[in-house]
Amino acid sequence: xxxxxxxxxxxxxxxxxxxxxxxxxxxxxxxxxxxxxxxxxxxxxxxxxxxxxxxxxxxxxxxxxxxxxxxxxxxxxxxxxxxxxxxxxxxxxxxxxxxxxxxxxxxxxxxxxxxxxxxxxxxxxxxxxxxxxxxxxxxxxxxxxxxxxxxxxxxxxxxxxxxxxxxxxxxxxxxxxxxxxxxxxxxxxxxxxxxxxxxxxxxxxxxxxxxxxxxxxxxxxxxxxxxxxxxxxxxxxxxxxxxxxxxxxxxxxxxxxxxxxxxxxxxxxxxxxxxxxxxxxxxxxxxxxxxxxxxxxxxxxxxxxxxxxxxxxxxxxxxxxxxxxxxxxxxxxxxxxxxxxxxxxxxxxxxxxxxxxxxxxxxxxxxxxxxxxxxxxxxxxxxxxxxxxxxxxxxxxxxxxxxxxxxxxxxxxxxxxxxxxxxxxxxxxxxxxxxxxxxxxxxxxxxxxxxxxxxxxxxxxxxxxxxxxxxxxxxxxxxxxxxxxxxxxxxxxxxxxxxxxxxxxxxxxxxxxxxxxxxxxxxxxxxxxxxxxxxxxxxxxxxxxxxxxxxxxxxxxxxxxxxxxxxxxxxxxxxxxxxxxxxxxxxxxxxxxxxxxxxxxxxxxxxxxxxxxxxxxxxxxxxxxxxxxxxxxxxxxxxxxxxxxxxxxxxxxxxxxxxxxxxxxxxxxxxxxxxxxxxx
Amino acid sequence: xxxxxxxxxxxxxxxxxxxxxxxxxxxxxxxxxxxxxxxxxxxxxxxxxxxxxxxxxxxxxxxxxxxxxxxxxxxxxxxxxxxxxxxxxxxxxxxxxxxxxxxxxxxxxxxxxxxxxxxxxxxxxxxxxxxxxxxxxxxxxxxxxxxxxxxxxxxxxxxxxxxxxxxxxxxxxxxxxxxxxxxxxxxxxxxxxxxxxxxxxxxxxxxxxxxxxxxxxxxxxxxxxxxxxxxxxxxxxxxxxxxxxxxxxxxxxxxxxxxxxxxxxxxxxxxxxxxxxxxxxxxxxxxxxxxxxxxxxxxxxxxxxxxx
Numbered sequence: 001x002x003x004x005x006x007x008x009x010x011x012x013x014x015x016x017x018x019x020x021x022x023x024x025x026x027x028x029x030x031x032x033x034x035x036x037x038x039x040x041x042x043x044x045x046x047x048x049x050x051x052x053x054x055x056x057x058x059x060x061x062x063x064x065x066x067x068x069x070x071x072x073x074x075x076x077x078x079x080x081x082x083x084x085x086x087x088x089x090x091x092x093x094x095x096x097x098x099x100x101x102x103x104x105x106x107x108x109x110x111x112x113x114x115x116x117x118x119x120x121x122x123x124x125x126x127x128x129x130x131x132x133x134x135x136x137x138x139x140x141x142x143x144x145x146x147x148x149x150x151x152x153x154x155x156x157x158x159x160x161x162x163x164x165x166x167x168x169x170x171x172x173x174x175x176x177x178x179x180x181x182x183x184x185x186x187x188x189x190x191x192x193x194x195x196x197x198x199x200x201x202x203x204x205x206x207x208x209x210x211x212x213x214x215x216x217x218x219x220x221x222x223x224x225x226x227x228x229x230x231x232x233x234x235x236x237x238x239x240x241x242x243x244x245x246x247x248x249x250x251x252x253x254x255x256x257x258x259x260x261x262x263x264x265x266x267x268x269x270x271x272x273x274x275x276x277x278x279x280x281x282x283x284x285x286x287x288x289x290x291x292x293x294x295x296x297x298x299x300x301x302x303x304x305x306x307x308x309x310x311x312x313x314x315x316x317x318x319x320x321x322x323x324x325x326x327x328x329x330x331x332x333x334x335x336x337x338x339x340x341x342x343x344x345x346x347x348x349x350x351x352x353x354x355x356x357x358x359x360x361x362x363x364x365x366x367x368x369x370x371x372x373x374x375x376x377x378x379x380x381x382x383x384x385x386x387x388x389x390x391x392x393x394x395x396x397x398x399x400x401x402x403x404x405x406x407x408x409x410x411x412x413x414x415x416x417x418x419x420x421x422x423x424x425x426x427x428x429x430x431x432x433x434x435x436x437x438x439x440x441x442x443x444x445x446x447x448x449x450x451x452x453x454x455x456x457x458x459x460x461x462x463x464x465x466x467x468x469x470x471x472x473x474x475x476x477x478x479x480x481x482x483x484x485x486x487x488x489x490x491x492x493x494x495x496x497x498x499x500x501x502x503x504x505x506x507x508x509x510x511x512x513x514x515x516x517x518x519x520x521x522x523x524x525x526x527x528x529x530x531x532x533x534x535x536x537x538x539x540x541x542x543x544x545x546x547x548x549x550x551x552x553x554x555x556x557x558x559x560x561x562x563x564x565x566x567x568x569x570x571x572x573x574x575x576x577x578x579x580x581x582x583x584x585x586x587x588x589x590x591x592x593x594x595x596x597x598x599x600x601x602x603x604x605x606x607x608x609x610x611x612x613x614x615x616x617x618x619x620x621x622x623x624x625x626x627x628x629x630x631x632x633x634x635x636x637x638x639x640x641x642x643x644x645x646x647x648x649x650x651x652x653x654x655x656x657x658x659x660x661x662x663x664x665x666x667x668x669x670x671x672x673x674x675x676x677x678x679x680x
Numbered sequence: 681x682x683x684x685x686x687x688x689x690x691x692x693x694x695x696x697x698x699x700x701x702x703x704x705x706x707x708x709x710x711x712x713x714x715x716x717x718x719x720x721x722x723x724x725x726x727x728x729x730x731x732x733x734x735x736x737x738x739x740x741x742x743x744x745x746x747x748x749x750x751x752x753x754x755x756x757x758x759x760x761x762x763x764x765x766x767x768x769x770x771x772x773x774x775x776x777x778x779x780x781x782x783x784x785x786x787x788x789x790x791x792x793x794x795x796x797x798x799x800x801x802x803x804x805x806x807x808x809x810x811x812x813x814x815x816x817x818x819x820x821x822x823x824x825x826x827x828x829x830x831x832x833x834x835x836x837x838x839x840x841x842x843x844x845x846x847x848x849x850x851x852x853x854x855x856x857x858x859x860x861x862x863x864x865x866x867x868x869x870x871x872x873x874x875x876x877x878x879x880x881x882x883x884x885x886x887x888x889x890x891x892x893x894x895x896x897x898x899x900x901x902x903x904x905x906x907x908x909x910x911x912x913x914x915x916x917x918x919x920x921x922x923x924x925x926x927x928x929x930x931x932x933x934x935x936x937x938x939x940x941x942x943x944x945x946x947x948x949x950x951x952x953x954x955x956x957x958x959x960x961x962x963x964x965x966x967x968x969x970x971x972x973x974x975x976x977x978x979x980x981x982x983x984x985x986x987x988x
Contacts, residue, residue, distance in 0.1 A: 381799075382739070382799075384741045384742075384743070385741060391741075395743075399786075399789070402785070402789065403782060403785075404782055404785060404786045404789060405779065405782050405783060405786060410782055414776075414778050414779075414782075417778055417822075421826065421829075421835075424826075424830070424984065424988065425830070425988060429985075432985070432988065433985070436981055436984060436985070439822070439823070439826065440819050440823065440977065440981065443818050443819040443821075443822040443823070444815065444816070444818060444819045446782075446785070446818055447785070447814055447815030447816065447817065447818030447819070448815045450785055450788070450789055450811065450814065450815065451811035451812065451814065451815040453789075454789060454792045454793060454796070454807060454811050455808075455811075457793065458792070458793055458796035458797070458804075458807065459796070461741075462741060462743065462793060462796045462797040462799070463739060463796055463797060463798070463799030463804070464739055464799045528773060534833070534834065535829075535833060535834060535835060536776055536778075536834070536835040536836075537773065537776065537836070538773065538776045538778075538779060539773040539774075542773050542774060543774060543779065543783075546757055546774065547753065547754075547757065550753045550756055550757055551749060551750060551753040554749055554752060554753050554756070555749050558749070558898060558902065561730070562730060562897075562898045565731070565732065565733050565734060565897060565898060566733045566734070567733070567734045567735075567736055567897075568733060568734065568735045568736070569735075569736055569737075569738050570735045570736070570737065570738065571737065571738060572737040572738075572739055572798045572799055572800045572894060573800060573893065573894065574800070579799065579800070581799075583799075583800075583801045584796075584799045584800075584801065584804055585796060585801065585803075585804025585805060585807070585808060589804075589805075589808065590804065590807070590808045590811075591808075592808075593808060593809065593812045593966065593967075594812050594815065596967065597812070597816070597967070597970045
């Protein structure tokens with residue numbers, strides 16, 4: 001069966017199905033349930049087709065290119081799916097498959113409220129855009145599909161348009177993404193100027209013609225442009241507001257997959273096309289990784305909006321991916337190809353892992369939100385008794401994102417650690433210190449992420465309910481549970497079979513220009529992963545098996561030996577007063593000590609308003625209002641001044657724009673004259 | 681013989697751990713001019729707790745029920761995957777130090793969840809403090825092992841132990857730094873002064889004890905036992921990573937027995953050291969603890985720069 005259809009056919013089949021899904025949803029928009037089934041159903045079929053295509057390329061080496069030439073060679077539609085693209089097609093299809101199944105159940109609460117045809121249309125177009133982005137092979141075509149992806153996701157962000165906050169979040173996203181696109185355009189234009197083409201393979205072949213200045217500029221512009229999409233700090237400000245605003249299954253796709261297209265282009269452009277020759281490029285990426293991972297998790301700790309919390313964790317994980325990618329580029333510039341390949345495997349592995357557990361966590365959050373109708377985790381509590389399965393899946397996601405064994409996050413962080421450890425052994429003291437910083441940030445990030453997810457899981461699912469909404473919560477429906485269960489299983493499987501997965505990813509890395517002959521980086525024997533220099537080895541299946549076997553043994557032994565002891569159910573010790581839900585720890589107080597410790601970076605703010613009964617004497621307060629928060633340093637110190645500057649500059653430009661037609665004609669005449677002189 | 685050594689390796693930590701706790705308490709009692717309980721008292725406590733009925737909070741979920749088993753399991757696995765008396769088990773695939781660090785983190789994660797689960801104010805605050813400390817410990821923990829692993833060119837704890845044991849004496853300057861850092865981490869992870877007061881009865885100052893306030897009966901026994909195991913694991917790491925003399929590579933009965941003897945002596949010395957430390961300093965204010973943990977981190981980072 002698999003042999004009958006080629007990778008190319010199933011890739012285009014996926015695109016076709018998505019197009020049918022998009023148009024069909026609009027057609028059936030009148031009937032909510034039909035639009036829902038049509039939009040998500042075709043997305044499911046398309047994802048299966050995409051998965052087949054990706055697997056065929058990754059495992060059966062069926063890479064393909066496809067070009068429709070036009071009279072202007074630069075405007076041709078050009079696609080190329082090599083193993084790196086296929087790896088990202090795999091991630092997109094995997095998450096899209098489960099998100100769409102989840103969506104069938106999730107969007108039911110939009111019935112009679114919002115137009116589901118529109119949702120289905122943009123959802124499918126969004127998927128089309130992402131599939132094209134990771135396969136486009138021509139700069140111009142790339143920009144078009146990049147824009148399709150961005151605009152479709154914008155419309156998804158503002159889909160719930162009856163809430164004003166969502167519109168605001170959408171506008172911020174729209175502005176930021178277009179600033180990013182502008183920088184990407186500049187990067188491509190510079191490449192065009194230097195190499196005379198927009199076709200990626202021609203650019204790659206002629207990149208030698210480009211001067212160092214051009215290359216550096218391309219690096220900076222692309223870093224800002226794609227970095228904005230990836231959500232690196234300080235270009236992340238759209239992310240924590242846009243991701244929560246979208247419907248949950250779209251948040252899962254945006255956080256799990258869309259921001260990874262930025263990572264994809266980093267690899268494509270910096271590693272393959274520019275072949276990472278400059279040391280400072282890698283160093284910059286590494287430092288951005290350090291900052292994004294640490295600050296991302298710290299901001300997540302301060303959040304009590306569950307989806308914003310998860311969005312900040314996306315920034316953290318992008319940071320971890322960039323630690324791997326930055327190491328790869330540093331090794332590349334020092335001509336240490338094997339280490340570079342190892343780092344790329346780490347970065348790509350973490351990309352895959354983050355897609356699975358972040359989608360899982362968003363879906364868990366979405367299930368909770370659809371039952372409690374609030375995103376504020378202070379109003380949850382005790383949900384484990386009302387939604388036991390969702391709780392289990394969310395717990396698995398939390399363990400995975402906190403890099404705890406035996407789940408997949410553990411292995412990719414372990415691998416990232418190993419690449420950084422290799423970097424520390426570089427003799428150059430400056431590079432060495434940078435890698436030491438990176439190792440430290442990764443270590444602290446892991447610990448802080450664990451703290452954050454103890455908070456998120458504990459305050460949401462454990463203890464007693466803090467609001468009436470929780471008491472009415474029911475376990476979510478079959479489709480939603482199925483998707484979460486599948487993703488939870490995926491995090492476990494990717495963690496256990498880490499050896500085989502690394503091999504497949506190494507295949508994708510070997511497919512990149514300059515890495516063809518790199519091999520012998522690590523051995524995998526029976527899923528035991530060993531670095532070939534003998535520095536480190538780990539067996540994830542072993543950890544899993546031993547953990548489960550010993551746990552069962554001990555449980556059994558204790559059970560048998562203490563079978564006569566009774567278990568009495570009593571009340572939690574209450575010091576003689578009645579235990580109220582307010583006495584439980586809240587998310588704010590849980591994270592408060594960490595916020596205080598890192599007050600230098602977080603700048604916590606505290607507003608105290610007291611209203612007195614006797615305004616003159618100020619002895620007896622009537623009411624107190626304490627507001628804890630953190631100062632948005634980026635807005636205050638970066639975006640606000642930038643905005644003021646822009647407005648001032650626009651003011652100057654206004655002087656030229658008088659609004660009288662004659663003057664504009666005079667301008668045109670003047671320009672013409674100048675051009676004539678310049679020409680002659 | 682292989683099976684016997686494996687059995688000893690597996691059983692050594694859970695069997696001996698209450699003893700060292702008893703010794704620690706005895707020494708502390710003597711410092712406070714008390715006679716103190718018998719050094720075998722922790723065994724009797726466990727015996728007693730295993731024979732008691734249990735009271736469980738009505739708010740507890742399965743997390744609260746499963747956590748003691750999981751935490752105990754992890755300490756058993758860790759006890760088996762670190763060098764105790766022989767370097768002979770070095771093909772052990774769980775001995776990668778990152779695996780050890782993250783398994784410790786896994787047990788802390790569940791302990792903190794169990795603390796929140798019953799919904800008492802104390803448990804929640806205990807969890808918050810524990811996770812704050814655990815998050816800040818991780819850097820120093822990883823870096824202290826990392827420094828040693830660069831000496832040994834391996835992250836496997838058994839290789840590290842055998843590599844450190846053959847080092848010339850003058851190369852020990854960085855190792856001293858790493859040892860100081862490790863001791864700080866050990867005191868924090870095992871809930872000793874100046875981080876936590878293991879004997880406290882005042883809920884407001886508790887960290888570890890606050891989280892397990894609601895446990896009773898067999899589950900309390902498991903948690904107490906696991907805490908004792910963890911203490912011994914850290915003592916053993918301290919003894920065998922930094923003073924790895926006396927570990928045997930042979931498998932004959934005599935060398936195994938003598939290696940076991942040396943192990944007990946080394947750990948006893950470290951226990952005495954912790955006891956003296958605990959009797960001579962006060963508990964720090966919570967918001968000064970992170971200074972200490974960052975110090976641990978920076979000391980190890982300096983050691984890494986010195987080693988490479």
